[in-house]
Amino acid sequence: MIDTIAFDGDDTLWHNESLFSMTQDRFRALLAHAVDPADLDRRLLDTERANLRFYGYGIKGFVLSMIETAIDITDAQVDPRALRSLVEFGKSMLEHPVELLDGVAEVVERLSSRHRLLLITKGDLFDQESKVARSGLAERFAAVEIVSEKDPDTYRRILERHGVEPSRFVMVGNSVRSDVLPVLAIGGHAVHVPYHLTWAHEHADPPEDGYRRIESVRELEGVLAGM
């Protein structure tokens, strides 16, 4: 029997990667006169990965990595006005409306009347808090946990704090790497709901079995009924 259901935020409850992807399109266009788009993508991903240990996940680190990439890839020949645009791209992302995925509002509302719901989301504290508040979903969750990394220890700590047995816990999220593998590792259940975009760094091969995969959160209640 499942008593506690946790949801990931970005790309599970609301659109997120699409905003990064759209901004990266603008980044490419901004430098298209000087830089090959494929080169730029590669350099940006390398820079983001190398900077994870400084910045963690989130929009501010993404903007700083775009600025660094733009300067380095042009041998510092980039127009400072282009860099100023990158700063503005970041602000647009930070104040972009939170758009729920299809079905989320209804499914979360119905589940909240029968289960304890948690929201476990990774990234920048200030930005994530703001998104939770703007999502209109905050009231549905018994607790919101914003974490810097989703590994087995993180999940173990959260379940302990809320007195939840792993065997009665299910995590619902779009990332195999962050929402499925570490939860299975501590003996919990996981439901994978892929998003149409995944940041290359988040990619991980799904396990052979031991978890469920659905195409839309609308299928979640059916899957839970069978658990």
Added chain:
Amino acid sequence: MIDTIAFDGDDTLWHNESLFSMTQDRFRALLAHAVDPADLDRRLLDTERANLRFYGYGIKGFVLSMIETAIDITDAQVDPRALRSLVEFGKSMLEHPVELLDGVAEVVERLSSRHRLLLITKGDLFDQESKVARSGLAERFAAVEIVSEKDPDTYRRILERHGVEPSRFVMVGNSVRSDVLPVLAIGGHAVHVPYHLTWAHEHADPPEDGYRRIESVRELEGVLAGM
């Protein structure tokens, strides 16, 4: 009787504002050939304040505000290599060793054997977690709370979660605005330990009474004994 003592992190347990101040010196020097230092300071503070609603508190937002200020104040005539230096200044800050204030290690160790200690710190989740880990103090605290803003609601929520009566709670910190006023507002106790530097935005006039002020954390046990 006090049973729970909470400490602020930045500039209470470890040096922080001195690192921002040192970086701002380097920022001034970098643009000294083109910009009056006093103008630059003013513009940077205005930019940081205007950007708080996007970035919250922390180093990444500070770097983005320096970049924005450098471009705007030079009418985009700044050399991109100077902007690249600002990115590196930020990384240096993020990996700078955590230096405890004088007396902190001993006082926190002694108090932890007789009281429940909390660490309540404001700012960027990833950076603050990293500083707590590197401080060597994590084991002394029953819980670490990283928050995006320190207002009365924040403190009320934390005390509720830990089952602490405000009348039995004391907050120790360097900021009148963040560590003293909101705690007094919910009926708790506060001990102010000023740091020699305060970011202009954190400035607030201290209340007439209702709190204690000490010059060093070494005086804390004496003050607590009288509570």
